[in-house]
Amino acid sequence: MDDLLADFIAETREMLEASGGELVAWEADPTDRARLDTIFRFVHTVKGNCGFFDFPRLASLSHAAEDALADCRAGRRDPDQQLVTAVLAIIDRIAAMIDAIEANEPIDEGDDESLIAMLDVSHETPQTGGLEGACEGSNPPLHAPAAALLGSNDEPNAPQRRADPAAAQRTIRLPVELLDRVMSGVSDMVLARNDLAHRLRQAGNQPTIDGPFERLTTILTDVRDAITRMRMQRIETLFGALPRLVRDLSTELGKQVMIDLDGGDVELDREMIETIRDPLTHIIRNAIDHGIEGPSARLAASKREIGLLAIAARQSGNTISILISDDGRGLAEERIAAKAVATGLITAAERAAMSRERILNLIFEPGFSTAETVSNVSGRGVGLDVVRQNLEKVGGSIRVTSTPGKGTAFTLHIPLTLSIIAGLTVEVAGHRFAIPQSYVEEIVQASSQALDFTRMGETALVTFRGNRVPCLMLGEVLGLPACPVAAKEPTLVMLRLASGDLFALAVEGIHGHGDLVVKPLAPAVMKSGLYAGSTLLDDGQPVLLLDVANIAAGADLVSDTRTRVLGTLGDSAAEVAKQADRAMLFTDFAGRRSAVRLELVQRIETAPITAIDRSAARPRVVIDGLILPLVGLPDTPLTQNRVRLLRLSDGACELLFAVREVEDAVELTEDLHAVPEDPLAEAITLIAGQPVTLVDAHELFARHGEPPLAADRPRCTLPESEWARTILAPLVTAAGYDIVPASEAGTETLGILFDDVYEVAEALGRPLPQQVIRLRDQPDAPTGCETIYRYDRESLLAALAAASRAALQAKGVAA
Amino acid sequence: MIGQLLVVARIAGRACALSALDVKSVIEIGTVTPIPRAPAWIAGITALRSQALTVIDCRRAIGFGIGLPGSEWPTDHRAIVVAEGGHSYALLVDVIEDITTGASDAGQVPGGFGPEWSRIATGMIETMAGPALLVDLAALLAGPDTAHREIEVLV
Numbered sequence: 018m019d020d021l022l023a024d025f026i027a028e029t030r031e032m033l034e035a036s037g038g039e040l041v042a043w044e045a046d047p048t049d050r051a052r053l054d055t056i057f058r059f060v061h062t063v064k065g066n067c068g069f070f071d072f073p074r075l076a077s078l079s080h081a082a083e084d085a086l087a088d089c090r091a092g093r094r095d096p097d098q099q100l101v102t103a104v105l106a107i108i109d110r111i112a113a114m115i116d117a118i119e120a121n122e123p124i125d126e127g128d129d130e131s132l133i134a135m136l137d138v139s140h141e142t143p144q145t146g147g148l149e150g151a152c153e154g155s156n157p158p159l160h161a162p163a164a165a166l167l168g169s170n171d172e173p174n175a176p177q178r179r180a181d182p183a184a185a186q187r188t189i190r191l192p193v194e195l196l197d198r199v200m201s202g203v204s205d206m207v208l209a210r211n212d213l214a215h216r217l218r219q220a221g222n223q224p225t226i227d228g229p230f231e232r233l234t235t236i237l238t239d240v241r242d243a244i245t246r247m248r249m250q251r252i253e254t255l256f257g258a259l260p261r262l263v264r265d266l267s268t269e270l271g272k273q274v275m276i277d278l279d280g281g282d283v284e285l286d287r288e289m290i291e292t293i294r295d296p297l298t299h300i301i302r303n304a305i306d307h308g309i310e311g312p313s314a315r316l317a318a319s320k321r322e323i324g325l326l327a328i329a330a331r332q333s334g335n336t337i338s339i340l341i342s343d344d345g346r347g348l349a350e351e352r353i354a355a356k357a358v359a360t361g362l363i364t365a366a367e368r369a370a371m372s373r374e375r376i377l378n379l380i381f382e383p384g385f386s387t388a389e390t391v392s393n394v395s396g397r398g399v400g401l402d403v404v405r406q407n408l409e410k411v412g413g414s415i416r417v418t419s420t421p422g423k424g425t426a427f428t429l430h431i432p433l434t435l436s437i438i439a440g441l442t443v444e445v446a447g448h449r450f451a452i453p454q455s456y457v458e459e460i461v462q463a464s465s466q467a468l469d470f471t472r473m474g475e476t477a478l479v480t481f482r483g484n485r486v487p488c489l490m491l492g493e494v495l496g497l498p499a500c501p502v503a504a505k506e507p508t509l510v511m512l513r514l515a516s517g518d519l520f521a522l523a524v525e526g527i528h529g530h531g532d533l534v535v536k537p538l539a540p541a542v543m544k545s546g547l548y549a550g551s552t553l554l555d556d557g558q559p560v561l562l563l564d565v566a567n568i569a570a571g572a573d574l575v576s577d578t579r580t581r582v583l584g585t586l587g588d589s590a591a592e593v594a595k596q597a598d599r600a601m602l603f604t605d606f607a608g609r610r611s612a613v614r615l616e617l618v619q620r621i622e623t624a625p626i627t628a629i630d631r632s633a634a635r636p637r638v639v640i641d642g643l644i645l646p647l648v649g650l651p652d653t654p655l656t657q658n659r660v661r662l663l664r665l666s667d668g669a670c671e672l673l674f675a676v677r678e679v680e681d682a683v684e685l686t687e688d689l690h691a692v693p694e695d696p697l698a699e700a701i702t703l704i705a706g707q708p709v710t711l712v713d714a715h716e717l718f719a720r721h722g723e724p725p726l727a728a729d730r731p732r733c734t735l736p737e738s739e740w741a742r743t744i745l746a747p748l749v750t751a752a753g754y755d756i757v758p759a760s761e762a763g764t765e766t767l768g769i770l771f772d773d774v775y776e777v778a779e780a781l782g783r784p785l786p787q788q789v790i791r792l793r794d795q796p797d798a799p800t801g802c803e804t805i806y807r808y809d810r811e812s813l814l815a816a817l818a819a820a821s822r823a824a825l826q827a828k829g830v831a832a
Numbered sequence: 833m834i835g836q837l838l839v840v841a842r843i844a845g846r847a848c849a850l851s852a853l854d855v856k857s858v859i860e861i862g863t864v865t866p867i868p869r870a871p872a873w874i875a876g877i878t879a880l881r882s883q884a885l886t887v888i889d890c891r892r893a894i895g896f897g898i899g900l901p902g903s904e905w906p907t908d909h910r911a912i913v914v915a916e917g918g919h920s921y922a923l924l925v926d927v928i929e930d931i932t933t934g935a936s937d938a939g940q941v942p943g944g945f946g947p948e949w950s951r952i953a954t955g956m957i958e959t960m961a962g963p964a965l966l967v968d969l970a971a972l973l974a975g976p977d978t979a980h981r982e983i984e985v986l987v
Contacts, residue, residue, distance in 0.1 A: 201882055201883060204881075204882035205881040205882045207882070208881060208882050209881075448865070448866070448868065495868035495869055496868055496869055497868055534882075536883070536884055537918075537919065538877075538884075538886070538919075539874075539886040539919040539921065539973075540917070540919070541870070541871060541874055541886070541973070541974075541975055542867055542870050542874060542877075542886060544871075545867070545869045545870050545871075547868075547869055548867070551877055551884040552884075553879055553882060553884065557879050558863070558865065558879065559865050559877045559878060559879045559884045560865070561865075561867060561877070
């Protein structure tokens, strides 16, 4: 019985949510039989179920509503606003009763009779003031169908662009706990797979196992995607309640508002939907209360008397944006500015320098509310500052734009899910920590001298792009022992807080970055205020996620207002306008200040001295498992343990430029003076009043760049012998050949054969390669024989080169 | 409590019992990643498959071992995994002794168990393997500082 009751409550509640929107939609277009049928089905089902459970009051309410709706369906009665209001009131009463039943409380005594009586008020005899909530004094006849008002709408019968409820997917109800269990099961499987992959790699290639393993990997990825989507919900579930909200608010405020919903099929994490429910409601309340004018004011401004509130959801990558726009009077810039000055948020001088957009966004500041009269609907103390705070808590943001007299638009950006974030893993004193990528503005590696690292009292400051920025030592924040070597050359992670404040976090190294699955931490650990969660790295090692906002707040790095970020926003706009060439400024090992164009720089690498090989004429360095040419090293042996390298690329080949110190990215604003006497210098220019040599990339790559390996190398078969595999093969490969087994040889493949084998094959009439190099064992050649002694390196290389030229020519002819 | 399964472990040299219903598993403890600036009784986090467990040093969580050399009691290489308030914990104890059934309800003894033990113990329970203190998991996981705070409030 209890189970049945729980099912009844759950089912009724779901139908309640759906029918609120349906009802308003039906009011807007009474000819829409489909919606009338949906509502009718709802009250009918409730009636049937409560008869079964012996809830006589529920039964009588739903019965009355069903009767009235049945009249409408049969055409005996036209739906008007009073009828809709009355049916909504009954549905509200049913909802309240359902809540009481679920909580096992007695159902409050309510005046069901008057609700039922309202249904019988015929639309031909309107009773003024008979209804609570209806517009007083006026009972406007049902307005023209919304479709007619929309005019250009391409879906004339659907003023709300919602998915047709009849086409809803088949669903089952599952406890979220079960979903979470399945999810963590799949996560375990992924870890087990990673472990297995690691062991398989160690065991070497095993074709019989690798195939099925690949398949397992693919399936697992699919399952993981599907599971992630199980936590997702269409934003429609949130949108479903909005038509009703808008209708109730506009009735209460004596305004006429139509809602247009778009993008209900966008999916996001269930928990995220709950997080944005209140902010969204708040913005809608504001829009109807303050934004949209009353009907007469709208007509006077030559707008349609019905206001339009449009809500659209869009997904782009890992972010969902929700745009809430109204066609109301827009935000009053002057009043906002005056209020901000009055409350001391900004000074009059600052106000004069601020753009309209910056002033408008002041409405999100704490304690800001322009409503002169606090109405019942909005302005109850919780303002837009709380909305912004709640959104920022989950890594979202909000902005507002507005045109006077035309309307206002709020844009919300929220991450797709709470639990998977992009993160950076950093290392300090042997510990690893993760930082959410969204905070990371830039990573800077430089000596403390270049950063102008100073201590002001207990606070450390660095200079970054000409600004002094506070710097926190992660090791100190966490109370870990400092490493003296790393302290001299720290890696700085520049973090931009949601409030716009920038600060540097000094760490000892960057370990990696990627998507992190964040799990909550035990409350006792959360109390420390330094961590936001934990995550597992690929190798299964647990890592703590730093709570950047809290760490910054703990160090008093968060400013009270956003004037600073607003200021920098303006600066960046001005920068874009200039568009100067940019270069990376550095000091080379000769002590010369030089620069290289920023487009060439792929990355700044730090290589240990052991990765550098200087045995050949040209030095080489091993980076990421590749051997790359290295220039810029001094002639004397290196004294330090690590070398900073600029990784340059011309698009095809890469080389590394060793530098003593990387300074910063700068703009080339001054004139470039050519330096014909130094071939490696493109020009000399002034940067901050100092002469700087600009490296000539063309000359650099011409001299030191290694041509990329040809994509289509000539192929060659070798004799079957240990000597050929170990001694001959490297020589042939170095000459630019790919060695293939005899079974894959084609007509153009060069064959290298020992002369005795060749002669036997020729004598037996076996097929021989068209191109062939014959090797002999004796240094002295018998006359008239086209063979090469197998240790005659020069002749061998010449023959290989000739054969490859011939192959190229043949290809050219064929082409 | 009579007839209920209990996991008996030794914490700070004393026999303690945990209800087997609270215990999810017993694991070999692997690498523990320390948490800087966390209370001393939290040894760190460790990974159990895809889950991160908070590792609790039970002796310190009760209030012992502060200012004393930690090597006074040995530590079992296994840990007891429990779940409380939606989070999973691994409990480090001296030694995990037995799984047994309770033979009495939890009761008090005259004179109490001492302030540290009284905070985390529901009472004394007779088991098939002898008497043990029945541990109140929530109180244990709240850490030693909570008791002091409560006393301050009372004063």
